[in-house]
Amino acid sequence: MATILHIIPTYKPAYVYGGPVFSTSLICENLAREGHEVLMLTTRANGKTDLDVPANELQIVDGVPTIYFHRWTKDHSHFSPRLLWYVFKNCKKYDAVHIHSWWNLPVMFSVLICWLRGVRPVLSPRGMLSDFTFSENHSSAKAIFHKTAGLFLLKKTRLHLTSVSEQKECAHIGTESFVLPNYIELSPIIDxxxxxxxxxxxxxxxxxxxxxxxxxxxxxxxxxxxxxxxxxxxxxxxxxxxxxxxxxxxxxxxxxxxxxxxxxxxxxxxxxxxxxxxxxxxxxxxxxxxxxxxxxxxxxxxxxxxxxxxxxxxxxxxxxxxxxxxxxxxxxxxxxxxxxxxxxxxxxxxxxxxxxxxDFSPKKLTEKYIARYLSREAAPQSVVDNIPPVNSDLF
Known part of the structure; x- marks a missing residue:
């Protein structure tokens, strides 16, 4: 069985953030249901407030071991030093690291940390690299960041995309990508x-x-x-x-x-x-x-x-x-x-x-996801294997 570390700044029950919360939770729940070892790292983000859940403690959420970390900022940046420190210490222990979304600090820094530690993560941008995204608010700032640090970081990942159209939009990045659909909760009610x-x-x-x-x-x-x-x-x-x-x-x-x-x-x-x-x-x-x-x-x-x-x-x-x-x-x-x-x-x-x-049988999808996790390219050499200990209590 595989071990997979998942990272997303917003997780259930923060449904205010829409589809990515549902998609990511279903991936984790189905992997866990098939016996794979999954850990979800997230924050307590819930719009302008925080979820009423314990911070920085391991808990089980619908069968998925989850840690909701405290965030310092309550806008869409979701800055969480403690989450990032956990990634730094533990990302090399897993068969795969799967990071979800983009345009927020936990995700971007997690990609950077994985590269520094010699880990090539899977990244699901969840539509956040679409042409439409670059035409929204702050599009100029996004475009500048994307052409500089953004592209550098994205090239250190393997992109998981959910449709051929999304793959075409991301082709300019020039990194390995694959297309697999989301898990979907199928209806028990039909009339x-x-x-x-x-x-x-x-x-x-x-x-x-x-x-x-x-x-x-x-x-x-x-x-x-x-x-x-x-x-x-x-x-x-x-x-x-x-x-x-x-x-x-x-x-x-x-x-x-x-x-x-x-x-x-x-x-x-x-x-x-x-x-x-x-x-x-x-x-x-x-x-x-x-x-x-x-x-x-x-x-x-x-x-x-x-x-x-x-x-x-x-x-x-x-x-x-x-x-x-x-x-x-x-x-x-x-x-x-x-x-x-x-x-x-x-x-x-x-x-x-x-x-x-x-077409959307959960068991078949799980087999495809695991095959992708385990067929990764050779990981880059770690940049910082020999580091001095850091006092995590600072976070």
């Missing part, structure tokens, strides 16, 4: 009979982090351009001010009576929402993978995704939904087409469930 019913209403669902990246403004505008009856349920965490702005936009567009805001859904509630919808909609500006697409399909609900969603080619090739441009006109045209083909939804639902259960 084929409700799909494509005779009611002249298309029941739409958006379930994801409510964030400008998701392009909900274009979806709302698209809904003003269609000529059939519909309902839209919006579920997921997000900043209160941004959600309030979307609600104002919905009122302005005359959509308020057709939209239901569900807040954060988890477990049975989440999968019930998927199963009750005719169509899941994700018109994002950018998604490296999009776990929610697979969750929806596993519940038998076909999807409409933008071309910028990492799984768009998978959806198109497998015939599990529709792909469109991210502009409101394209979304509206796709919705019109889907409504005219509404009777196809039931057959598509059955095909989706069978396909996802085959």
């Amino acid at each position: 084929f009979d409700k799909k494509g019913g005779r009611e002249p209403v298309l029941r739409l669902l958006f379930l994801s982090r409510v964030h400008p990246k998701k392009n909900l403004e274009a979806l709302l505008e698209a809904l003003t351009k269609i000529n059939f009856d519909f309902s839209l349920k919006i579920a997921g965490p997000g900043e209160n001010d941004y959600i309030a702005g979307l609600k104002r936009l919905a009122r302005k567009l005359g959509l308020e009576s057709r939209i239901e805001w569900l807040g954060v859904l988890a477990g049975e509630e989440k999968f019930s929402a998927y199963a009750a919808a005719d169509l899941f909609v994700l018109p994002s500006h950018n998604e490296n993978f999009a776990n929610v697409v697979i969750e929806s399909l596993s519940a038998g609900t076909p999807v409409l995704v933008s071309e910028e969603v990492g799984l768009s080619e998978y959806v198109r090739e497998k015939g599990l939904g529709w792909v469109c441009g991210k502009e409101a006109e394209n979304i509206a045209a796709a919705l019109d087409k889907i409504f005219q083909q509404k009777t196809k939804l039931r057959d598509m639902a059955r095909q989706a469930v069978q396909t996802i259960q085959t």
